[in-house]
Amino acid sequence: MSANTPVIELRNVDKSFGPIDVLHEISLKVRAGEVLCLLGDNGAGKSTLIKTLAGVHAPTRGEILVDGKPTTFDGPRDAQDRGIATVHQFGGTYPLMSIGRNFFLGMEPTKGFGPFKVFDRKKANQIAVEEVQKMGITRITDGDRLVGGLSGGERQSLAIARAVYFGARVLILDEPTAALGVKQAAHVLRIVNEAKKRGLAVIFITHQVMHAMTVGDHFAVLIRGAIAADFRKGEKTREEITDLMAGGETMADLEASIEGYMETHEGHPPKVATAD
Amino acid sequence: MDMISSLFRRPAAASVISLIGVLFFYVIFGGVDLDKLSGAASWVNYAARIGIVALPVALLMISGEIDISIGAMIPAGAMTTAIVAGHYELPMIVAIIAALAVGVLVGLFNGLLATRTSVPTLIITLGTLVGMQGIVLAGSKLLTGAASVPLTSPAWAKTVFGDFLFGGSHQVVIIWWIILTAVFWFFAHQSKYGNWIFAIGGDKVSAKNAGIPVDKITILLFIGTATSASFVGMCHAILFNSAQVSGGMNDIFNIIVSVVVGGVLLTGGFGSILGVFVGTITFAIVIKGIDFTAIDRNWANLIIGVMLLIAVGMNETFRKKALTAVTKKKKG
Numbered sequence: 001m002s003a004n005t006p007v008i009e010l011r012n013v014d015k016s017f018g019p020i021d022v023l024h025e026i027s028l029k030v031r032a033g034e035v036l037c038l039l040g041d042n043g044a045g046k047s048t049l050i051k052t053l054a055g056v057h058a059p060t061r062g063e064i065l066v067d068g069k070p071t072t073f074d075g076p077r078d079a080q081d082r083g084i085a086t087v088h089q090f091g092g093t094y095p096l097m098s099i100g101r102n103f104f105l106g107m108e109p110t111k112g113f114g115p116f117k118v119f120d121r122k123k124a125n126q127i128a129v130e131e132v133q134k135m136g137i138t139r140i141t142d143g144d145r146l147v148g149g150l151s152g153g154e155r156q157s158l159a160i161a162r163a164v165y166f167g168a169r170v171l172i173l174d175e176p177t178a179a180l181g182v183k184q185a186a187h188v189l190r191i192v193n194e195a196k197k198r199g200l201a202v203i204f205i206t207h208q209v210m211h212a213m214t215v216g217d218h219f220a221v222l223i224r225g226a227i228a229a230d231f232r233k234g235e236k237t238r239e240e241i242t243d244l245m246a247g248g249e250t251m252a253d254l255e256a257s258i259e260g261y262m263e264t265h266e267g268h269p270p271k272v273a274t275a276d
Numbered sequence: 277m278d279m280i281s282s283l284f285r286r287p288a289a290a291s292v293i294s295l296i297g298v299l300f301f302y303v304i305f306g307g308v309d310l311d312k313l314s315g316a317a318s319w320v321n322y323a324a325r326i327g328i329v330a331l332p333v334a335l336l337m338i339s340g341e342i343d344i345s346i347g348a349m350i351p352a353g354a355m356t357t358a359i360v361a362g363h364y365e366l367p368m369i370v371a372i373i374a375a376l377a378v379g380v381l382v383g384l385f386n387g388l389l390a391t392r393t394s395v396p397t398l399i400i401t402l403g404t405l406v407g408m409q410g411i412v413l414a415g416s417k418l419l420t421g422a423a424s425v426p427l428t429s430p431a432w433a434k435t436v437f438g439d440f441l442f443g444g445s446h447q448v449v450i451i452w453w454i455i456l457t458a459v460f461w462f463f464a465h466q467s468k469y470g471n472w473i474f475a476i477g478g479d480k481v482s483a484k485n486a487g488i489p490v491d492k493i494t495i496l497l498f499i500g501t502a503t504s505a506s507f508v509g510m511c512h513a514i515l516f517n518s519a520q521v522s523g524g525m526n527d528i529f530n531i532i533v534s535v536v537v538g539g540v541l542l543t544g545g546f547g548s549i550l551g552v553f554v555g556t557i558t559f560a561i562v563i564k565g566i567d568f569t570a571i572d573r574n575w576a577n578l579i580i581g582v583m584l585l586i587a588v589g590m591n592e593t594f595r596k597k598a599l600t601a602v603t604k605k606k607k608g
Binding site for chain 2: 080093119
């Protein structure tokens with residue numbers, strides 16, 4: 001396997017639910033240490049695509065390749081076992097549980113023997129705090145703190161650090177910055193960069209073009225279930241990408257028509273059309 | 277100060293304060309002699325009876341579900357024991373196994389319905405509650421012709437399940453209660469399975485994605501509640517040498533109030549076994565301790581109602597405190 005083989009690749013993947021086609025001929029690939037940004041407006045098929053990548057849905061047609069080999073996932077657990085980790089918008093964390101317990105959920109370190117195996121709280125807390133700090137969140141110092149007391153960005157970071165620690169090779173981030181403020185979003189973007197530096201293949205789903213441009217190496221725009229554009233970093237400007245996402249009706253056209261109207265109407269913006 | 281504030285953040289905080297509050301109230305307004313109260317058996321016996329069921333109910337509620345069929349399972353356990361050992365005169369060990377088996381079966385039924393359907397467990401177990409009441413009453417009439425069945429227990433069964441300690445008036449179930457509290461505490465707070473139960477109550481879908489066998493654990497928790505209720509009924513039948521068909525409606529609410537006062541969040545994901553233990557004691561002291569006061573015992577329910585609201589209010593506050601707490605803000 002050469003270093004250039006994509007960690008995960010979709011080839012002409014279609015997905016339909018009964019008579020409704022949701023994805024058409026999706027082809028994309030991500031290599032290790034690369035961030036692929038999937039851009040799309042609401043309803044473009046982003047979440048179906050994520051679920052297909054994460055093993056929740058099987059493709060109707062087409063194939064998924066992991067390390068260049070055609071693969072079918074038996075379910076989300078199978079995909080996880082192959083190193084494909086999905087982090088959802090709210091991080092899949094449990095607000096009323098401590099950081100250490102959250103981090104090791106389902107993989108608890110224990111000490112002792114037989115029926116007296118005890119959850120090793122000290123070790124869990126220590127590793128969790130270390131891993132989160134390595135990701136650049138230095139504000140977290142106490143593994144006993146409840147996750148509900150963390151900010152949205154910190155919760156995302158915790159979930160990402162967890163995926164990285166448990167050996168994820170592909171990180172699917174589902175709108176990680178959508179619900180966050182500017183500062184928190186910057187936090188998460190820094191962590192995406194960190195994951196990339198560590199050689200993970202990152203699939204970053206968003207509709208915020210600015211966030212995508214900050215970390216992305218490779219971009220794909222999804223419109224009505226098909227890939228409308230596929231380009232690399234620096235090939236398109238922010239305006240062009242926004243226009244693509246809006247589905248053809250270009251922002252520039254819209255702006256021009258508003259400006260034109262204002263020039264001819266003494267600076268008033270256009271009135272909302274009323275029915276006669 | 278740091279220690280005090282961290283105590284307040286524990287799920288058991290409100291139950292401890294409730295206990296102290298109730299004791300103060302009884303001493304100041306009821307003229308209770310604390311020596312007499314702490315030596316009395318009535319409230320300890322009662323606490324053990326509801327406490328043994330409150331422990332598994334607490335775990336189930338932490339996982340985000342509820343079981344009210346426990347109300348029917350206490351008489352069901354008692355009647356099964358009495359019918360098998362008393363009416364059919366089979367060996368006591370058969371009766372004990374039968375009583376526990378009834379608990380396992382009903383728990384399994386509840387658990388399977390809870391995991392296979394999307395019906396809320398309040399409704400599912402309401403169904404089993406009423407259904408089991410019918411089965412116990414009709415079954416008892418059909419098999420024995422009466423709604424009250426006497427039995428005689430061998431000495432060993434008396435010693436283990438239904439006797440008084442040291443010839444006094446404390447029942448042996450108190451020992452069971454204390455042992456079970458230790459077992460449940462270990463299970464909930466020290467083992468990894470406890471972690472899973474908290475996670476299920478926090479976010480079921482994410483817990484499933486993290487590879488936790490959510491359905492299996494839910495079914496086991498339902499088996500735990502029904503079986504422990506039937507165990508309590510069995511102990512009672514052995515202690516009093518008889519069993520009656522009864523509704524057991526009071527027990528449902530008493531047990532759930534104890535659990536909630538003990539700091540368990542009704543929607544799941546938060547709580548502690550220690551808190552439930554203290555909550556049970558508090559509840560038992562309100563109900564049975566009122567006899568030691570100058571207060572008319574009919575006021576007991578009012579006190580319970582007020583205590584429940586105050587405890588839940590405190591739980592809310594303390595939980596918020598726990599969430600916003602930034603422990604180590606010290607620099608350097």
